[in-house]
Amino acid sequence: MAAPGFLSETPDDPELAAARAEPLRAPPSRGQWILGAVIGVCLLAYPLVFDQPYQQHVLIMIFIYALMAQGWNVLAGYCGQISLGQAVFFGIGAYSAAFLFSNFQISPWLGMAVGVVVSMVVALLIGIPTFRLKGHYFAIATLVIGEIAQTVFINWEYVGGATGIWIPIEWDAPWFAFQFHDSKLPYYYIGLGFLALACLCVYWLERSRTGLYFRAIREEPEAASSLGTDVTRYKLIAIMVSAAFTSVAGSLFTQYILVIDPETVFPLILSILVVLMTMMGGVGTLWGPIIGTAVLFPLSEMTRIYFGGSGGAEDLMIYGALILLISVFYPRGLIGLVHKVMGRGSHA
Amino acid sequence: MLDVAGLEVAYGDYQVIWDVSLHVAAGEIVSVLGPNGAGKSTVLNTISGLCRPKAGRITFKGERIDGLPPYEIVGRRLAHIMERRRVFPYLTVRQNLWLGGYNPSARKERAQTLDFVFELFPRLEERESQLAHSLSGGEQQMLALGRGLMARPELLLVDEPLLGLAPAVAADMMRILRQINETGVSILFIEQNVQTALSIADRGYVLEGGHLVLDGTAEELLASADVKRIFLGG
Numbered sequence: 174m175a176a177p178g179f180l181s182e183t184p185d186d187p188e189l190a191a192a193r194a195e196p197l198r199a200p201p202s203r204g205q206w207i208l209g210a211v212i213g214v215c216l217l218a219y220p221l222v223f224d225q226p227y228q229q230h231v232l233i234m235i236f237i238y239a240l241m242a243q244g245w246n247v248l249a250g251y252c253g254q255i256s257l258g259q260a261v262f263f264g265i266g267a268y269s270a271a272f273l274f275s276n277f278q279i280s281p282w283l284g285m286a287v288g289v290v291v292s293m294v295v296a297l298l299i300g301i302p303t304f305r306l307k308g309h310y311f312a313i314a315t316l317v318i319g320e321i322a323q324t325v326f327i328n329w330e331y332v333g334g335a336t337g338i339w340i341p342i343e344w345d346a347p348w349f350a351f352q353f354h355d356s357k358l359p360y361y362y363i364g365l366g367f368l369a370l371a372c373l374c375v376y377w378l379e380r381s382r383t384g385l386y387f388r389a390i391r392e393e394p395e396a397a398s399s400l401g402t403d404v405t406r407y408k409l410i411a412i413m414v415s416a417a418f419t420s421v422a423g424s425l426f427t428q429y430i431l432v433i434d435p436e437t438v439f440p441l442i443l444s445i446l447v448v449l450m451t452m453m454g455g456v457g458t459l460w461g462p463i464i465g466t467a468v469l470f471p472l473s474e475m476t477r478i479y480f481g482g483s484g485g486a487e488d489l490m491i492y493g494a495l496i497l498l499i500s501v502f503y504p505r506g507l508i509g510l511v512h513k514v515m516g517r518g519s520h521a
Numbered sequence: 522m523l524d525v526a527g528l529e530v531a532y533g534d535y536q537v538i539w540d541v542s543l544h545v546a547a548g549e550i551v552s553v554l555g556p557n558g559a560g561k562s563t564v565l566n567t568i569s570g571l572c573r574p575k576a577g578r579i580t581f582k583g584e585r586i587d588g589l590p591p592y593e594i595v596g597r598r599l600a601h602i603m604e605r606r607r608v609f610p611y612l613t614v615r616q617n618l619w620l621g622g623y624n625p626s627a628r629k630e631r632a633q634t635l636d637f638v639f640e641l642f643p644r645l646e647e648r649e650s651q652l653a654h655s656l657s658g659g660e661q662q663m664l665a666l667g668r669g670l671m672a673r674p675e676l677l678l679v680d681e682p683l684l685g686l687a688p689a690v691a692a693d694m695m696r697i698l699r700q701i702n703e704t705g706v707s708i709l710f711i712e713q714n715v716q717t718a719l720s721i722a723d724r725g726y727v728l729e730g731g732h733l734v735l736d737g738t739a740e741e742l743l744a745s746a747d748v749k750r751i752f753l754g755g
Binding site: 382396397398402 | 591596608609611612620624
C-alpha cells in the first residue's frame with residue numbers, strides 16, 4: 174500500500190521539534206530550588222542544633238519510614254498497584270543485613286545490597302502471578318503474601334525463628350559493622366542520604382517516559398496496553414523499584430535497632446502504616462510520602478507518650494480521625510494544603 | 522491489508538464469537554454493525570491483541586498477528602481506539618497524545634505526527650495542557666482518535682466513535698473519520714446506527730449473537746431486508 178499522506182510528509186523543522194518537546198514536567202522554578210535548598214540545609218544542620226538523642230531518634234525513624242513510604246508511592250501512587258504487603262520487602266532487607274552479619278561476619282552494607290537483590294527477585298516472583306489480578310484482588314493477594322512471609326520467618330529456625338536475631342555488638346569497626354554506639358549522627362546522615370537518593374529517583378521518574386507509562390497504567394491499563402505499553406513489564410519495574418527502597422529501609426532499621434524478630438519487621442500494621450502515611454501526605458506526588466510521615470510519625474510518638482505505651486491503639490484512632498479530615502478537606506492529601514499555601518494549583 | 526479468517530473467541534468456557542471472517546483492503550472504510558452483545562467489540566479487541574482467539578487466523582499486511590501482545594501489534598501500525606475513549610483522565614492532553622506515539626515505529630516522527638493531529642483537531646491544540654478529564658465528551662473522543670493516530674497507523678480500529686455524542690458532534694466525527702481515511706489510513710469501525718455508519722463506509726459486516734450474518738457494500742446493506750429484521754426485529 175502507498176504510504177499514507179501524513180506519513181510521507183516530513184517537515185524537518187528544528188524549531189517545530191523544540192516546540193513539540195516532550196510533554197513531561199517543567200524543571201523546578203527558582204522558588205522551588207530555593208525552598209529545596211533551605212529544607213536541605215535545615216535537615217543537614219538539625220542534629221547539630223538538636224543534640225538530644227530523642228530529638229535525633231524521631232528524625233531517623235521518619236527517614237526510615239519515609240523511605241518505605243516512598244517505595245509504596247512508586248508502586249501504588251504512580252503505577253496504581255495497591256500493595257498491602259510491603260513488610261515483605263522490609264523484612265527481607267532487615268534479615269539480610271542481620272543474618273549475614275551475625276552468622277558470617279559479612280558487613281551489613283553488603284547485607285543491605287544482598288537484601289535489595291533478594292527483594293527485587295521476590296518482587297518479580299510476587300509480581301508475575303499477581304499482576305494478572307486487577308485492583309482489589311492484587312491488594313488482597315499482597316496482604317496474604319505478607320502474612321505468609323511472617324509465618325515462614327516465625328517457623329524458620331535457621332534464621333532465628335520466632336526469637337529473631339540479636340546482632341552481635343561490635344565496638345571496633347563501626348563502619349564495617351554499620352553500628353554506631355557513640356552517636357546517632359551517622360544513622361541520621363545515612364538515613365537522610367538514602368531518603369534523598371530515593372527522592373531523586375522519584376524526581377527523575379516523574380520526568381521520564383517510564384513515569385508516564387506508570388501513570389497511564391494507573392489510570393487506564395487497557396488503553397495503555399492498546400497504545401503499545403508493555404503493561405506487565407512496567408508493573409514489574411515498579412514493584413522492583415518499590416521493593417528496593419523498602420528493603421534498604423529494612424536494613425537501616427535493623428542496623429539502628431540491632432535486634433529484629435518477625436513480629437517487628439514483618440507485621441501487617443507496618444504495611445498498612447506506609448499506606449496511611451503516603452495517603453495522608455499525597456499519593457503519587459514526590460513530597461507526599463515525606464510530608465505524611467513527618468506528620469504521622471511524631472504524632473504517633475506523642476500519643477504514645479501522652480496515653481502511655483499501653484498497647485492500646487490510641488495513635489491509630491488519631492490517625493484514622495486525621496485521615497478522615499484530610500480526605501474530606503484535601504482529598505489529594507496534605508500536599509494539597511502545601512500547594513494552596515504556596516499559592517499554586519496542584520497538578521497531576 | 523487485514524484478513525480475519527474463521528475467528529473464534531471465548532471468555533473461559535463461554536464462547537462469544539463463532540467463525541467470523543472479514544477483511545479490510547488498503548484505503549477502505551469498513552463498518553462492523555450489529556445490536557448490543559453481538560460481539561463487535563470482542564472482534565476488534567482480538568484483532569488488536571487485547572483478547573486471544575481460540576481459533577482462526579488474523580493476518581495484517583501479510584503477516585500473522587494473532588497471539589502477539591498488543592504492544593507489538595501497535596508497532597506494526599495497527600492502532601485501536603477503544604470503546605468509551607479511555608483517555609488518561611489525570612494526564613494532560615499533550616501527555617495523552619505523547620503516550621500514543623511512544624512505540625518504536627512511531628517515536629522518531631512523533632513531532633510531525635503531533636502536528637498532523639493538531640491540524641485535524643485544532644481544539645486539542647488549544648487545550649493541550651489541560652487535564653483530559655476536563656474535556657467534553659466530543660473532545661475526549663477527538664483525543665482518543667488523536668492518540669491512536671500518534672502511532673502512525675495504516676489501519677485504525679475504532680470502537681463506537683459516536684457513543685454518547687450529540688448529533689451535531691457525531692456528524693463532525695463521521696466527517697473526521699472520512700478525512701483521516703483520505704490521508705490513506707484504512708479504517709474498521711463499529712457503529713450501531715446503520716444509516717450513519719453506511720453513510721461513510723464502503724462496506725459493512727453485520728454480527729448477530731457472535732455470528733457473521735451478513736456482509737456487503739453499503740448500498741447492498743442499506744437495501745437489504747435482513748438488516749431491517751436484525752435491527753428492528755420482525
